[in-house]
Amino acid sequence: MKAKRIIAVLVAAAALLGGNVLAQDFKKGLLYFNDGNYTLAKKYLSKELNGENKDQAYYLLGKSYQLEGKKDSATFFYQKGIEANPENAFAYVGLGEIALNDGNAKAAQSSFSKAKSISKEKKNPALWTAIYAAYMKQASPNEEDAKEYLDKAKNINKNFAGIYLTEGDILLAQNKIGEAATKYETAIYYDKTSKEAYLKLGRIYVKSGNYQQSLEAFNNLYQLDSTYFPVHKERGEVYYAQGKFADAEKSYAKFFAASETSYNDLVRYSLILFFNKEYQKSLEIVKEAQAINPTSPVANRVLAYNYFQTNDFVNGTKVMEQFMANAKPDDIIQNDYEYYARLLSKVGNDSLAIVNFQKATTPKNKAAMLREIQSSYEKMKRYDKVVELYEEQNNGKANVGAQTYLDWAKANTFAANMPQIDSLAKAGYMKKADSLFAIFTEKMPDSYLGYIYRARVNSFFDQESTQGLAKPYYEKVVAILEPKGERKKELIEAYQYLGYQYFLANDKENSKSYFNKILLLDPTNETAKKALAGIK
Numbered sequence: 001m002k003a004k005r006i007i008a009v010l011v012a013a014a015a016l017l018g019g020n021v022l023a024q025d026f027k028k029g030l031l032y033f034n035d036g037n038y039t040l041a042k043k044y045l046s047k048e049l050n051g052e053n054k055d056q057a058y059y060l061l062g063k064s065y066q067l068e069g070k071k072d073s074a075t076f077f078y079q080k081g082i083e084a085n086p087e088n089a090f091a092y093v094g095l096g097e098i099a100l101n102d103g104n105a106k107a108a109q110s111s112f113s114k115a116k117s118i119s120k121e122k123k124n125p126a127l128w129t130a131i132y133a134a135y136m137k138q139a140s141p142n143e144e145d146a147k148e149y150l151d152k153a154k155n156i157n158k159n160f161a162g163i164y165l166t167e168g169d170i171l172l173a174q175n176k177i178g179e180a181a182t183k184y185e186t187a188i189y190y191d192k193t194s195k196e197a198y199l200k201l202g203r204i205y206v207k208s209g210n211y212q213q214s215l216e217a218f219n220n221l222y223q224l225d226s227t228y229f230p231v232h233k234e235r236g237e238v239y240y241a242q243g244k245f246a247d248a249e250k251s252y253a254k255f256f257a258a259s260e261t262s263y264n265d266l267v268r269y270s271l272i273l274f275f276n277k278e279y280q281k282s283l284e285i286v287k288e289a290q291a292i293n294p295t296s297p298v299a300n301r302v303l304a305y306n307y308f309q310t311n312d313f314v315n316g317t318k319v320m321e322q323f324m325a326n327a328k329p330d331d332i333i334q335n336d337y338e339y340y341a342r343l344l345s346k347v348g349n350d351s352l353a354i355v356n357f358q359k360a361t362t363p364k365n366k367a368a369m370l371r372e373i374q375s376s377y378e379k380m381k382r383y384d385k386v387v388e389l390y391e392e393q394n395n396g397k398a399n400v401g402a403q404t405y406l407d408w409a410k411a412n413t414f415a416a417n418m419p420q421i422d423s424l425a426k427a428g429y430m431k432k433a434d435s436l437f438a439i440f441t442e443k444m445p446d447s448y449l450g451y452i453y454r455a456r457v458n459s460f461f462d463q464e465s466t467q468g469l470a471k472p473y474y475e476k477v478v479a480i481l482e483p484k485g486e487r488k489k490e491l492i493e494a495y496q497y498l499g500y501q502y503f504l505a506n507d508k509e510n511s512k513s514y515f516n517k518i519l520l521l522d523p524t525n526e527t528a529k530k531a532l533a534g535i536k
Contacts, residue, residue: 023051025045025047026048026051028040028044029047029048029060030060033060033064034230035230035233038068041060042064049061049084055090058088058091059077059088059094062075062078062091062094063094066097074098075095077091078091078092078095078098081094087118087121089114089116089121090126092112092118093115093127093134095107095111096110100137101138112131112134115131123156124156125153125154125156126153127153128152128156129160132150132153132166133169137173150167161188161191161194164184164190165187168182172204181201184197184201184204195224195225198218198221202214202215202234206238211238214238215235218235218238229259232252232255232258233251233265236250236255237268239251240268240271240275248272249272249276249278252272263292263293266289267286270283270306273285274305282302283303283306283310286302286303289302297327297328297331301336304319304323304340305335305339307319307343308342308343313346313347317344317349320336320339320340324336334365335360337357338369340356341353341354341359341360341372345376350377350379350380351376353372353376357369357372357376367393370392381414381418383412384421386415387408387415390404390407402443402444405436405437405439406449409434409436409440410453412432412433413433413453416433434454437450437454438450438454441454448476448481448490451476451477452493454470455470455477455494456470465500465501465504471501474494474497474498475498477490478491478498492518492521492525495517495518496518498514499515499518499531500531512535515528515531
């Protein structure tokens with residue numbers, strides 16, 4: 001596809017060659033040539049070297065190799081074309097263009113002179129247009145000399161659409177988008193059956209971001225010839241650019257059904273399927289692409305992403321490890337780090353996952369990545385790090401949600417109970433937890449959760465229960481849960497604490513009342529039975 005963008009000057013070669021009835025293989029070769037799929041173009045053009053379109057086949061084979069940057073192979077087929085037919089004028093033009101590329105103006109002029117000397121082509125505007133294009137393709141073209149050939153073509157037949165297609169290609173190569181579009185429209189004006197003109201016009205509208213007009217051009221092309229498979233691909237590209245992945249998938253499915261496909265086609269279709277959340281099908285397609293080019297960073301990226309989405313985390317990690325090891329730094333994108341991190345987390349390598357989540361972090365996705373990092377630290381039971389991340393995300397922030405305060409407070413209690421934490425740090429974490437649970441109860445006064453957690457935290461600071469620090473919070477738990485008859489376990493916890501508090505206060509009646517409440521909920525509760533037996 002890159003060559004198509006860079007060269008862009010002789011993709012209209014089919015239009016330049018004139019109107020023989022096309023054999024099936026040649027027709028396919030021409031289709032693939034115009035689609036930029038030079039591998040398949042060469043496959044079918046090679047079958048026509050002894051057919052009625054052999055002159056055009058040799059020329060387009062040479063041109064295919066030339067567009068792939070394979071000068072020696074291009075030269076070979078141009079020369080073979082001349083050997084097969086010394087009056088193959090376009091093969092001489094191909095040799096002339098290669099000579100110009102090599103800086104050999106004398107050899108180029110010799111080849112062009114031979115082309116012009118062939119009597120049957122002297123009145124063919126396509127020949128003069130091809131020579132014009134060869135000159136204009138140069139890095140620093142002599143536009144005045146080139147114009148001589150363009151003028152000659154127009155003098156022969158100014159209505160020849162190939163002239164305007166070629167002018168459009170040259171202007172497109174110069175990034176003169178609007179002027180190029182005008183030339184393609186002119187080509188359509190002179191030949192309303194020119195498929196190449198509609199194709200190029202639609203593509204140039206895509207390039208300029210004018211998707212509606214590009215679809216109009218491609219729809220006109222489809223109406224002209226519904227079997228012209230590049231139109232399905234091009235419409236798919238428009239929908240892909242618009243983010244309409246379901247429509248893109250439908251168009252590409254038609255393209256795949258009608259055409260042989262290249263590595264690039266496979267990768268693009270797999271991407272469309274991926275974005276359309278058809279992960280299993282995307283996986284199958286990208287495996288085909290990866291088989292063609294096992295070291296391709298793009299194919300391996302999509303392969304790993306699909307393994308993640310289909311829950312094959314082991315294979316996904318293996319592919320992503322190889323990708324990261326072999327890819328150039330410039331080839332690695334933010335999503336690569338993110339997917340690699342998620343895969344690593346899924347296979348239990350959370351420490352390396354955190355490193356890659358950090359690399360994946362941008363200002364736009366920072367909150368999401370911090371949550372992922374936090375989750376990995378939680379799996380590693382590094383609650384001190386979890387607390388740090390809560391503070392980083394929420395300190396000084398307005399409108400922090402109640403659930404966040406609850407989770408933040410719980411993280412502090414978990415950090416306090418880490419084995420390596422000393423008593424001073426433990427107390428600090430518990431105090432912070434209590435203050436955060438208090439904020440939660442302010443935001444959610446009808447929830448028992450904040451109160452039961454405050455009761456437990458305060459029990460930590462009053463482990464002998466002599467100060468009754470947890471008492472008001474357990475009483476609140478009872479007040480909320482008892483009328484509802486909910487949360488048996490939490491009610492028993494509260495009844496037990498309150499029963500013991502009243503026992504310490506020598507209030508036997510209230511103490512027995514709470515222990516009896518425990519037995520109503522759990523008749524086999526040994527703690528309540530022993531407590532009642534001990535109260536006299």
